[in-house]
Amino acid sequence: MPYFDAASAAPLHPVARQALLAALDEGWADPARLYREGRRARLLLDAAREAAADAVGCRPDELVFTPSGTRALHDGIAGALAGRRRAGRHLVVSAVEHSAVLHSAAVHEAAGGTVTEVAVDRTGRVGAGAYAAALRPDTALAVLQSANHEVGTVQPVAEVAEACREAGVPLLVDAAQSLGWEPVGGGWSLLTASAHKWGGPSGVGLLAVRKGVRYAPQHPVDERESGRAPGFPDLPAVVAAAASLRAVRQEAAEEAARLRALVDRIRARVPELVPDVEVVGDPARRLPHLVTFSCLYVDGEALLHALDREGFSVSSGSSCTSSTLTPSHVLRAMGVLTEGNVRVSLPRGTAPEEVDRFLGVLPGVVAEVRGALGAPAAGAGSPSGEGELVVDSLGKRCPIPVIELARAFGDAPVGGLVTVLSDDEAARLDIPAWCEMRGQEYVGERPVPGGVAYTVRRRS
Template identity: 55%
Template sequence: MTHPTPAAGRIHLDNGSRAPWHPLARQAFLQALDDGWADPRRLHTEGRRAAALVDGAREAVAQVLGARTEEVRFTPSHTAALHTAVAHVARARRRHGSDVVVSAVERAAVLHAAEHAAAPGGRRVSVDVDSLGRVDAEAFAGALRHEGVAMAALQHANGEVGTLQPVDAVHEAALAAGVPLLVDAGASLGHTAVGPAWDVLAADPADWGGPAGVGISAVRHRTRTVATGPEGPEPWAPGGVSVPAVFAAAVALQAVVEDRVDADRRRRELVEHIRDRVSQIRDVEVVGDPVERLPHVVTFSFLYVDGEALVTELDRAGFAVGSGSACTASTLEPSHVLAAMGVLTHGNVRIALDRSTAREDVDRFLQVLPGAVDRVRDMLGVQGL
């Protein structure tokens, strides 16, 4: 069985939030198209067969998370999981307050959901990060102990720069303060051990080689939620979810957790290699924690380089990379993560290695990169500045 490789000659190094499907996920998806097409809420044989696939998937995910089966729910997307987690937990805590404490580098979905849940009357309280992109655990704990805090959200690791967050210490403080903590494990689960330090957790199957169009939400039985929005039997997934997508997501998770230690040691070494080689290019800032990080993510910014031009130049040479530069987005605003860290936001390249990324792929990229940077700098006439 082979990975669904990109078009011949292409090397895909932009695997955060959307990786090629794991071969077993594809197999599971096809099987569930045959066995799980029916409505899992119906009581007939076909419906029960579909429901059995969903139940099996919940059990498998729960086992990986160290959670109870009934604590795990599937949602229409990772974004939807984050939105409902913030909305439903904040609503249940309304009597205690309406402020939502977040780190400055949470995903946009969390920042927007926090803003939405906090209004009116409450505030989104943002805790700053250091130049590596990490919140200070004490500062975060201090913020969540304030009067009027409904809940807090801290990512397990930052998907843009790879830095791990101090979730253990923050969760301890949150428990002591009685403030529920949402941990966004969207960039971590399937890549690194996530641990038990969360009250609500959200995860993204498309990030570990499962399908897009499904998300995972886990809520500890001790954590109260109150649904917002119209009434329905599944307020976190109105109308239900795709059974084949849910089943494939769980199978992919089991598969990547199985050989995670090996796959991640290999990718960790590749990232070290990239960090080492890229830092030798002139006027570059390699950002994020070099050690306490995700195994597969690395980000760097080149001074005097237009990010869009660099992404295009690399694409022309056969390499797909991400970027947090404003010049590559539809907005004028650069990545809020790079901005919060106080690092260079232009000329940014974001790499997320897939489990199938080979050493030769990385070496070919490293051969091409310095020339691509030079060409973009030549276009802007900045040599010697």
């Protein structure tokens, strides 16, 4: 049963499992205690820290273990901002950071700080120049991911780090998606990661703070982990995290090349096999194991369920799969289609046959979901007073507004306008994205009672 959502959580690596079991027996005591069980725990903790620091590329005393990647980001951003309070209260992030970063930024803004979100291009990549231009004399901290968690695009960390160095601004790199593949190069100041992304156990994040970086922890005082991660350490999980990081790194180059070829196959074949698909993200500068595509006229949740019935576990950034019913902020920032979105992230060891079976199943599954929704062939739509077709999709959820737009489009003359009325958040993204994919002209939007009117001109 192929599990293709390694970017959410990778199955436990055998080395992690083995190390965890050993450490359950040897590492349950308090490493701060003076007796033999405590000393044994301390030895394990020290060894784990050395191994993890070696993989990160920092000194052991620069690295602490946190309860998760999210907590590493929350605490790391708060600590770095507070440590640089004298410099100012301006924070720079990219628009496609993990939600833990954006939510930290929101807290900072609510507390009176200022935040600049650097935009990305249609591949999800930050421009190093645009990032550098966002740095100001009062910038306390800059945050940039090493690679994007939803579309796999690798960010220009080294160039941004150089710009930050010149501006005297510390750079925090969120390396959650890439650390299992390789160390982060360039002159970063802080780095965070999450063990269950590389096959380590859940319950372990990493926070590295380079010597000389101003840092003021914002949680209550606690003696553990250099005062940077309060609470009793989950030592067996920490030991397993460090051991598995070393193990996956040993296999990383070979496995990355293998998975990269499988992802290339998906990137090439999906548009051939499935009509009206947009494969997103940078085709070359990307994570080896991750690919994302969106299917026009498809309900993401229905697609996920249909794939699940066929035995494939994938995730989606479509609005219907989110508890808040808003599309992924990453897809939104890229300006790409959000409906019928599928993220495939291959765990280590994925067999080529599994990928082939996925490619074999996908076209039928998409067709089935489209069929159930009545995806476009000929369409409705009533001429308005100004020779403009108006489609009332108010109250209808993604992907229905785009399906109704496409249906109505057949009735519009070349040069004519079609306007869709919608109160669905995804329509704002998906109607322009549909125009881009179809080579039609997106005219714009205007508010109307109960929603928004999106207008498109037929070009061909």
